Amino acid sequence: MASMVSLSFSNAMEFCDTKKYTLSSWKLNSSSNIIDMKIFSRHDHRCFGLYGEGRKQINEKTDDVQQHSGSKTRVPWRNEVPQNADFPRQYSKKEKKPFPVPIVELRRAARERIKKMKDEPKRKPLPAPKNGLLVKNLIPDAYDVYNARITLINNLKKLLKVVPVHACGWCSEIHVGPVGHPFRSCKGTQANYRKGLHEWTNAHVEDILIPIEAFHLYDRLGRRITHEERFSISRIPAMIELCIQAGVEIPEFPTKRRRKPIIRIGRKEFVDADESELPDKVPENPLKPLLTELPDSEVVAPVDKEEVIHLAEETLQAWEQMRRGTKRLMRMYHVRVCGYCPEIHVGPTGHKAQNCGAHKHQQRNGQHGWQSAVLDDLIPPRFVWHVPDVNGPPLERELRNFYGQAPAVVEMCIQAGAALPEQYKSTMRLDVGIPSTLKEAEMVV
Secondary structure, three states, rough: OOOOEEEEEOOEEEEEEEEOOOHOOOOOOOOOOOOOOOOOOOOOEEEEEEEHHHHHHHHHHHHHHHHHHHHOOOOOOOOOOOOOOOOOOOOOOOOOOOOOOOHHHHHHHHHHHHHHOOOOOOOOOOOOOOOOOOOOHHHHHHHHHHHHHHHHHHHHHOOOOOOOOOEEEEOOEEEEOOOOOOOOOOOOOOOOOOOOOOOOOOOOOHOOOOOOOOOOOEEEOOOOOOHOOOOOOOOEEEHHHHHHEEEOOOOOOOOOOOOOOOOOOOOEEEEEOOOOOOOOOOOOOOOOOOOOOOOHHHOOOOHHHHHHHHHHHHHHHHHHHHHHHHHHHHHOOOOOEEOOOOOEEEOOOOOOOOOOOOOOOOOOOOOEEEOOOOHHHHHHOEEEEOOOOOOOOOOOOHHHHHOOEEEHHHHHHEEEEEEEOOHHHHHOOOOOOOOOOHHHHOOOO
């Protein structure tokens, strides 16, 4: 428990932004009047600093650095890595998703592109994949992403045998830990009667990795799917469709592979080049062997602790490899998302199926508002509350502001014994002290 101290008026108090400052930046000597105390923070972007006579030394040190650099402006000490980061924003169902790139910047880039095109020939050859060909250097990445996804699913099925994961029976929220969290955040059916409390059940892999499907395109440059064709075209996981368009060969889902670039005859019209003089295409073996998902009856739980840790490390590597490879594929192969609902379409332009049921879809006649997708649209991270100590006391409702969050897959691997990746530490609030009693929490600034 933090000790309470009384400060005289000669001592000073200062609030600083932990995104810009760290305690390691202030180097004071032993004569400084510093009070050593445990610091609690209710917000993730504030810290509370106490100092006495050491302020003069800090100012002198800052002035010396400024004189040495020749700058007359006062530049504060900054930390490039944020100590804490805000949680991902939860958008309302009545609110449209923001564009990855603001409209103003898109218009500015379009004007600059038009100016450059004035000096260039009008019939400039298109690069891959816009010309119908595959990007050769991304084919191995597509196979790696496909196998990483299968590995992740198989390992999660095994980890669910040893790491408890709970899912609410009324809403989509999940929790990784021995018991479900006590926070009143349920927004499902009849949540008012339950006062926002969750009713926890056992979770499945589909609760951790949200299955997002998309239409399978035989020709990704062909005409758009109409509303009448929405039931005649098969839907497969969007990740698999992206890998197929990037070069993965799956016999169950055939796709058109061109060997010559297309010939543009208009802005939106093209014809395929004549490939009759080319030799017949011989079916080739896959570049890498494709993995398959394990059925639930063949899933075996790890035996000892070392096997659990190794499985958690492998799962975390597959998660990072899948997200890293998917991000590279999305830079070349376009993925569209509806700005109002979670519908995903892998292709240059979105489909015309009028099946959007989001807020005020009647005004749009059920049409989707297509925009460029980001990585979290294709692979939702599913942030869950981080449990500081699995063997310790459960989370308390009154201390909610002191807990951090992490993606569900990362939280499962951490509780199984894997090492914590550096990029997830900012949202987990590992440096924020958790009060031991409610009385301490009330005294936090």
